[in-house]
Amino acid sequence: MWSEIVDKFKGMPSQEKVIRLLLERGFQVNSEGHVVSGKVEIPHTQIAKDAGVDRRVVDATTEMILKDDTLRRVFQNIRSIASLKDVAPLLGLGVIIIRVDNAQNVGIINAVTNVVARYNLSIRQAVTDDPFFSDDPAMTIITGDPIPGEMVSDLKKLKGIRSVTIQ
Structure with a gap:
């Protein structure tokens, strides 16, 4: 479209x-x-x-x-949304930024949210860049609590994940 x-x-x-x-x-x-x-x-x-x-x-x-x-x-x-990405750390929330090999692949969000759920973290916000507008689209997940370091390792093991950054 x-x-x-x-x-x-x-x-x-x-x-x-x-x-x-x-x-x-x-x-x-x-x-x-x-x-x-x-x-x-x-x-x-x-x-x-x-x-x-x-x-x-x-x-x-x-x-x-x-x-x-x-x-x-x-x-x-069309509507714009407020992103919590830059203020989440100030609010004691976790931020995960995920970049993938191919943003068109099916199931990426499902795989990531399953890992987050295994760590018993609530997702406050999930925002993905539209690959049509971004040369390097990212998925940003805001969680109710800070991100445990071992979760980053689990996310990096997922198929198609190129990088995982926490803030």
Whole structure:
């Protein structure tokens, strides 16, 4: 689906940058053509600066989104999420970051969560990067308690796991 969305902007590299930024951040485009996160409006100048384009490119991109039924439905319903990754250690929570050989392989999340469950840790949050947007996607698991060192060894033994980092 993501490639279909980006394909609508082929031949328009500046607008493609904007569309990728909106998708990566989970930003919406409301019915007035404003970029928002929930009800908070994000100025087009800020989006343009982050995407490395002119503000008018953002305007043109949001206009195109509103004119296309599929794009409008996607961008009026996408949502961003709050990641606990950077604050988890401050809250006494555990953080595991897992990188795999191939993010398209089936069963990776299941295998990882089974190991976490064997250590009787609750999972507070699990977030995976979409391989479409990331060259090196990671799975981040936030646990209710710090991660025991021996669990890292067990995770590294799983098929397809390239690296395991704890914070």
